[in-house]
Amino acid sequence: MFRETVHHAGGATQGIASEAHALLILRRGARRGCHIEASTDGGVLVSWTRREPRGALAHRSISLVPQMPVGTLTDAVLRDLAAVAGLRPARYGRDSIGRRVILAGLAEIGATRTAALRARQLVTDDRAGAVRLTLTARLGMLAAAHRTTTTEPHGWDRAGALSAGLNRPGGRAGMLRSSASAATCSCGQLHAWGGDRDEARRLGRDHRRDMARAFVEALPVDFTTAVTA
Numbered sequence: 001m002f003r004e005t006v007h008h009a010g011g012a013t014q015g016i017a018s019e020a021h022a023l024l025i026l027r028r029g030a031r032r033g034c035h036i037e038a039s040t041d042g043g044v045l046v047s048w049t050r051r052e053p054r055g056a057l058a059h060r061s062i063s064l065v066p067q068m069p070v071g072t073l074t075d076a077v078l079r080d081l082a083a084v085a086g087l088r089p090a091r092y093g094r095d096s097i098g099r100r101v102i103l104a105g106l107a108e109i110g111a112t113r114t115a116a117l118r119a120r121q122l123v124t125d126d127r128a129g130a131v132r133l134t135l136t137a138r139l140g141m142l143a144a145a146h147r148t149t150t151t152e153p154h155g156w157d158r159a160g161a162l163s164a165g166l167n168r169p170g171g172r173a174g175m176l177r178s179s180a181s182a183a184t185c186s187c188g189q190l191h192a193w194g195g196d197r198d199e200a201r202r203l204g205r206d207h208r209r210d211m212a213r214a215f216v217e218a219l220p221v222d223f224t225t226a227v228t229a
């Protein structure tokens with residue numbers, strides 16, 4: 001479940017959104033080319049602008065904040081989540097002393113880790129007994145996979161000092177790039193230069209938007225079917 005805040009012409013309206021409703025908002029947003037941005041707590045912001053009758057641009061958004069934030073997704077937790085999201089359906093089973101574990105293909109997620117995934121509402125199960133990730137888990141994974149950073153522009157002085165003091169051949173290039181800032185993403189797919197840091201931040205934002213749209217379009221059918229069932 002999510003806390004939903006809709007910013008519209010008349011102000012803001014708050015409510016509660018089910019997982020199915022949140023998925024609907026995401027898919028509609030992706031279809032209409034909205035800006036979609038996942039947050040590390042497992043929430044998402046869908047925003048867009050529309051032209052008012054008098055010509056002014058109006059900003060609109062829907063923010064979805066999970067009632068249970070996903071918390072820190074360590075590498076170990078991410079591995080477990082990836083196993084649950086794998087091609088083979090995951091189910092609950094019992095370990096040798098009868099504790100509940102998740103069986104995902106050939107992998108078994110131990111009882112303590114299974115209990116933690118359940119307590120954090122990163123996984124849920126349907127009536128048929130299939131264990132799946134929650135939408136908040138998937139959004140948290142998306143945000144964790146795409147952490148963008150921008151570099152501080154070198155500036156004239158620093159580039160000058162480097163070339164004078166250290167006689168580095170890159171000094172001149174540094175001066176040419178005085179205001180330039182590099183945008184990179186933890187996924188390794190973004191290496192771009194902005195003319196200044198604002199532009200670099202925009203490049204990072206555009207990348208996260210593109211990845212979020214691709215994420216929505218690539219959601220597995222069995223997942224979307226289970227959410228909307």
Ligand SMILES: [Zn+2]
Pocket residue numbers: 145146147185186187188189190207211
């Ligand atoms: Zn990325």
